[in-house]
Amino acid sequence: MGFRLANVGGRGALVDGDHYYDLEELADGALSPDPMAALTTPDLLAELASGLGGHQPTGLLTEATLGPPVPRPRNSYGVGLNYRSHAEEASMEIPEVPLVFTKFPSCITGPFDEVRLRSDRCDYEGELVVVVGPGGADIDPADAWDHVVGLTVGQDVSDRPAQFMNKPPQMNLGKSFDTFGPIGPVVASPDCLDDPDDLTLTTHVNGEARQDDRTSNMIFPVADLVAFLSRITTLATGDIIFTGTPDGTGAAQGLFLADGDVITTTIDGIGTMANTCVRVADWR
Numbered sequence: 001m002g003f004r005l006a007n008v009g010g011r012g013a014l015v016d017g018d019h020y021y022d023l024e025e026l027a028d029g030a031l032s033p034d035p036m037a038a039l040t041t042p043d044l045l046a047e048l049a050s051g052l053g054g055h056q057p058t059g060l061l062t063e064a065t066l067g068p069p070v071p072r073p074r075n076s077y078g079v080g081l082n083y084r085s086h087a088e089e090a091s092m093e094i095p096e097v098p099l100v101f102t103k104f105p106s107c108i109t110g111p112f113d114e115v116r117l118r119s120d121r122c123d124y125e126g127e128l129v130v131v132v133g134p135g136g137a138d139i140d141p142a143d144a145w146d147h148v149v150g151l152t153v154g155q156d157v158s159d160r161p162a163q164f165m166n167k168p169p170q171m172n173l174g175k176s177f178d179t180f181g182p183i184g185p186v187v188a189s190p191d192c193l194d195d196p197d198d199l200t201l202t203t204h205v206n207g208e209a210r211q212d213d214r215t216s217n218m219i220f221p222v223a224d225l226v227a228f229l230s231r232i233t234t235l236a237t238g239d240i241i242f243t244g245t246p247d248g249t250g251a252a253q254g255l256f257l258a259d260g261d262v263i264t265t266t267i268d269g270i271g272t273m274a275n276t277c278v279r280v281a282d283w284r
């Protein structure tokens, strides 16, 4: 029995079907309302989730304002070229070790928040996002899932000109503009999912299908990414990892994001985000 954790107006909440239950109320004040604090007590969340039937829901999800379920990750990593299909469409070599960059935590935003574009060549990248639970260093790949508190949906929005403005190119700024990291709608614990290593991931723009793949096609699966990163930087609760995107990105097709576009990102078993793009002043 797992749990689904949401951020409703800045407060941690468990989700069951169409309803949410405020965590502090559920725990009679024994739990902080901060969603970040909730990530440190997955066993308690699972216990509370199994007893939701005896409680009145706090409200309907459709009427709630959802923030990012991990609002303040300490570190936020991205992984480039982690699907063969995307490496091929980008005419890049298949990496032999994970190609890791940073998405600054300040870019993280909610599952229904707007994405602010600062050029005419911004792109979508639908991704599975790993949320680290118990941290650690030198994690064995065989134990790596024990260090994952849950999974969520993410968009690794990317400003391609900023990504390639210098030689050599670097990803960090182009992927870290404010609002470029929508995540949500919930963090689903791995035991909510039939097979957390094989999830359907889709991205639509204005209802048109752009990306459709399975996370089992990752070159470096979740366990390998957690183990790899933990040999370089000690992982901590609430760190997040954007695990890479499959093919179908806009850059490969000349289909960049524009003012008013709605990016819809779905991972079966976790949920759907919908983010509306707003074109603001150029960064350059």
Ligand code: ZN
Pocket: 078, 079, 080, 125, 127, 156, 242, 244, 245
């Ligand atoms: Zn990406």
